[in-house]
Amino acid sequence: MAKVIPFKAVRPIRALVGLVASRSYQSYTIEEREARMDYNPYTFLHIINPGYKYDQVITGEERYKLVRNRYLEFKEDKIFKQEEKPSFYIYKIVNRHHQTFNGIIAATSAKDYENNIIRGHEHTIESREEVFKSYLKTVGFNAEPVLLTYPDNPKLAEIIKEVQKGVAEYEFAMTYKDTHYIWPISDPETIGQIQDQFNDINTIYIADGHHRSASSYLLYKDRKASNKVHDGNEAYNYFMSYLIPESELVIYEFNRMIKDLNGLSKEEFLIKLDASFRIQNRGTAPYVPTKQHHFNMYLDGEFYSLYLRKATYDFKTSLDSLDAQVLYKTILKPVLGIEDLRNDTRIDYIHTHGREEIVNMKGFVDSGDYKVGFGMCPATVDQMKKIADEGLKMPPKSTYILPKLRSGITIYEY
Numbered sequence: 551m552a553k554v555i556p557f558k559a560v561r562p563i564r565a566l567v568g569l570v571a572s573r574s575y576q577s578y579t580i581e582e583r584e585a586r587m588d589y590n591p592y593t594f595l596h597i598i599n600p601g602y603k604y605d606q607v608i609t610g611e612e613r614y615k616l617v618r619n620r621y622l623e624f625k626e627d628k629i630f631k632q633e634e635k636p637s638f639y640i641y642k643i644v645n646r647h648h649q650t651f652n653g654i655i656a657a658t659s660a661k662d663y664e665n666n667i668i669r670g671h672e673h674t675i676e677s678r679e680e681v682f683k684s685y686l687k688t689v690g691f692n693a694e695p696v697l698l699t700y701p702d703n704p705k706l707a708e709i710i711k712e713v714q715k716g717v718a719e720y721e722f723a724m725t726y727k728d729t730h731y732i733w734p735i736s737d738p739e740t741i742g743q744i745q746d747q748f749n750d751i752n753t754i755y756i757a758d759g760h761h762r763s764a765s766s767y768l769l770y771k772d773r774k775a776s777n778k779v780h781d782g783n784e785a786y787n788y789f790m791s792y793l794i795p796e797s798e799l800v801i802y803e804f805n806r807m808i809k810d811l812n813g814l815s816k817e818e819f820l821i822k823l824d825a826s827f828r829i830q831n832r833g834t835a836p837y838v839p840t841k842q843h844h845f846n847m848y849l850d851g852e853f854y855s856l857y858l859r860k861a862t863y864d865f866k867t868s869l870d871s872l873d874a875q876v877l878y879k880t881i882l883k884p885v886l887g888i889e890d891l892r893n894d895t896r897i898d899y900i901h902t903h904g905r906e907e908i909v910n911m912k913g914f915v916d917s918g919d920y921k922v923g924f925g926m927c928p929a930t931v932d933q934m935k936k937i938a939d940e941g942l943k944m945p946p947k948s949t950y951i952l953p954k955l956r957s958g959i960t961i962y963e964y
Contacts (some may be wrong), residue, residue: 556636559960568722571956594958614688635736646727653794660770669938670756676823682765695792696759756916790962800952826880827856868936873926901950
């Protein structure tokens with residue numbers, strides 16, 4: 551059973567929430583970040599980039615302490631307030647593509663993560679886990695929920711729909727043309743109903759936020775070990791998550807962009823691919839694959855379709871069926887010599903939303919920055935779950951998942 555609990559979120563006052571909320575720090579260009587911080591004194595970016603105040607880059611523990619200071623200043627200045635009662639938060643997002651996401655912000659259990667009730671499908675990097683654990687330990691809060699997904703549940707859907715009939719506490723739009731709505735729930739009866747439904751769910755899956763989940767778990771282990779009166783109810787036993795039903799999760803793919811052909815000529819490269827794929831030259835018109843194990847390739851001014859020769863490929867696990875893994879095992883590693891997908895500088899990843907990004911792939915290759923680009927169909931939720939259930943991990947950049955959450959709307963204090 552999955553354990554979720556309400557918590558007393560620290561959150562912006564209603565009048566300022568749209569100014570406070572920010573995308574993840576890495577998603578901004580330097581120019582975008584500076585513009586927002588120059589003209590918006592309320593953006594959460596001021597908290598997570600405290601060196602801006604002193605016009606210098608500050609890293610490590612010194613930065614963490616300054617993040618903590620900026621956060622406390624926001625609280626002292628009444629930009630933030632803390633909820634009076636433990637609450638769940640119904641959170642609705644309508645994005646610029648007219649996609650709608652409805653879910654629940656809650657505190658989820660680090661012990662569930664330990665016991666594989668909360669399951670991931672991506673590898674995490676130990677050094678990053680430790681860095682973020684140190685960050686959490688010093689700043690004392692988590693400001694962006696981990697994105698989790700659960701099997702569609704009619705009762706939870708009914709509760710969410712009923713709550714949304716009321717006036718939202720927050721309703722605000724962002725410059726990316728996303729509109730956000732939040733309804734706090736502090737009513738004990740409704741809280742109990744939500745918890746009862748999650749008690750009947752055996753497994754929930756990490757969609758986005760694998761490093762944050764792992765780091766929160768490491769923090770839990772450290773705090774538990776050092777607390778002689780640990781009773782399991784401390785805030786560090788949980789981490790903030792946004793839980794949405796599987797049917798509302800949207801998965802896109804990443805294009806693979808390669809800088810050279812590993813010393814091969816175009817003709818030699820195509821002949822090597824012929825061992826694993828049926829190849830058809832599609833000319834200059836963008837080709838978008840529509841089936842699993844079908845790929846598109848842009849090379850030397852032309853698009854190609856690549857259809858996997860299934861008789862030559864060994865499907866042993868659910869991971870072997872994932873198109874990102876197929877591409878790695880048939881082309882990237884044996885033909886192009888790319889073994890380390892995380893660190894090889896010859897490969898880059900561009901997330902896609904369909905035909906528009908296929909055209910962008912053409913532009914990147916035509917510019918000379920890359921020699922060849924590959925595209926595929928997105929992974930499915932079922933594939934993601936099966937890989938997690940088998941204890942396997944997807945290659946990096948196998949999924950680009952929506953919704954993308956904002957920082958600073960609800961904050962969980964440790």
